[in-house]
Amino acid sequence: MIIYVATVVVIAIIISSLIAVFSKKLLSSIIAMGLVSLGVSGLFFFLQAPDxxxxxAxxxxxxxxxxxxxxxxxxxxxxTKDEE
Amino acid sequence: MKNETPELFKKIFALSVIAVLIVGFFLAFTEMPKGWGVNVNGRVSRLYVLKNVRTATKSLDSGKFFAKGVKPLRTDVAYTPIEFKKTANLEDGAANVVTSIVVDYRGFDTLGEVTVLFLAVSGVMMLLFGKRKKERKKKTEPSLIMYVGTRIAFSVILLFGIYIFVHGHLTPGGGFPGGAVIASGILGLFLGRRGYSPNHMGLKAFESLSGIAFVIIGLIGFFSVHSFLANFLPTGIIGDLYSAGFIALIYIAVGMKVGSELAAVVDTMITDTEEEWS
Structure with missing residues (x-):
């Protein structure tokens, strides 16, 4: 059971890291990086390292x-200050 | 524009002088002659695994704790199980092996981590600290719900952060996560009200006093047990709140230090300032 959840989390991490690299907007890159961190923290929990x-997180x-x-x-x- | 480089240069020079001094402090402690300074080899006793880890001497015949073909580390010492709330006077009373290694046996590394964070924070503050800009009026104020909600949430978040680092020797977690949780609560306060500014002197005093407390705890161990950051308190019964010697004290110091440092980072980055070098 836990292996399927971990697989889903890993796929989500890969997708959001690709978004973080290839996105045109910097703000969406930052949000995707936060999602990567969230998924990695879930993986740490699965690997029994709760601290x-x-x-x-x-x-x-x-x-x-x-x-x-x-x-x-x-x-x-x-x-914007420079453009003015 | 012409005068910008010397100011920045001075700041970077001051920061590197501090870094060199700290490296010298660490070298002085680790390169001291034997019997002084950090006696790492003497502190990690061979019986540690036998006394604190349950699986170490579990006999082969039960077979529960070992995969097939894996032998226990030692078979000559009798197996004594560790029971929660009963076993007393362990070598290190923390409920977590990771905690006892991070804070007790390798406490000097934790001091180094705290120092690295301190240097990073002083770099950020040296670059960005300056006079506060005048507020522009066209900015929108957060709504009443945001204002009230962040203040209510802050009390709960603060309590949770304090819980994490006070119970560092019983549950996973400890000083660093607790401090980060408290800092994110303070970030919420910044989002809830425009123009919020915490007490700068209070933050600085908190940070320096807790850093000094960490070193003083280490020095007490140095003068009473003859090793820097050695445990000088009784370890008590495993699982109690008052147990595990000085681990709880060090985690409280680390949590307060990390929390006030990260709050200072958020404060310097979020307020509009007129930097001196720009």
């Missing part, structure tokens, strides 16, 4: 996604 899974899927979005906002603000 690593908690860390990955809190830092990879939560904080670093937010920090990337904030950084993207700041970078775009700089671009």
């Amino acid at each position: 690593v899974a908690i860390t990955e 809190a830092i990879g899927a939560g904080l670093s996604t937010a920090i990337f979005v904030i950084a993207l906002k700041r970078v775009k603000k700089g671009e």
Whole structure:
């Protein structure tokens, strides 16, 4: 049973990492990276490493996604200032 | 524009001086003559696996814990099962083997990890810290539901983060995930109200005091047990809240440090500042 769930998770990770690489919009790349982190944290849980899974979910899927979005906002603000 | 490089250069130079000093501190502790500093080999006892891991001496005939053809590590020592809430005075009282290795036997590595995080955070803050810009009025305020909801959620998230690092020696988790959970709660506060700013001096004081507490706990072990970051408290009964010696103390220090550091990162990145070098 758990092998099928893990297979689905791995396929989702592969798809979202492809989205993260090939997407034209940076925002969707960041969201896809957050999804990759979420799937990886699920895989850690299946591999019986719950402490690593908690860390990955809190830092990879939560904080670093937010920090990337904030950084993207700041970078775009700089671009518009130069155009003016 | 002309004056931008020297300021940035000064900051990077200061950061690298701090990094070199920290590397020197680590070298001083690990390269000391025998009997001083970090005595890693003496700390990992051979009986550790036998005393703390259940599967080590399980006899061959039961066959439950071993695959076919795999032999136990030692057969000469009698098998004594470890029972939750009963077994006392283990070498290391943590319920998790991973926890006892990360915090107790390889506690110096954890100090190094905390230092790496500290250096990264000081780099971010040196680059981005500056005067706060004046708010523009055209920005939209978050709604009332957002404002109230994030404040209610923050209390629950804060409590959960504190639970994670206080129970670090009983459940999976520990200082780093607990601190990250607390920092994401503070991120929610930032999203809920525009212009929110936490108490900077409080964050700095929290971070430095908990870092100092980590090193002081290590030094107490250094002067009482003759090894840096050695356990100097009784280990108690496995599974109790007051057990596992100094693991809980170190996890509380690490959790407070990581939480305040990541909150400071979120704060410096989210507020509009006028950087000094741009």
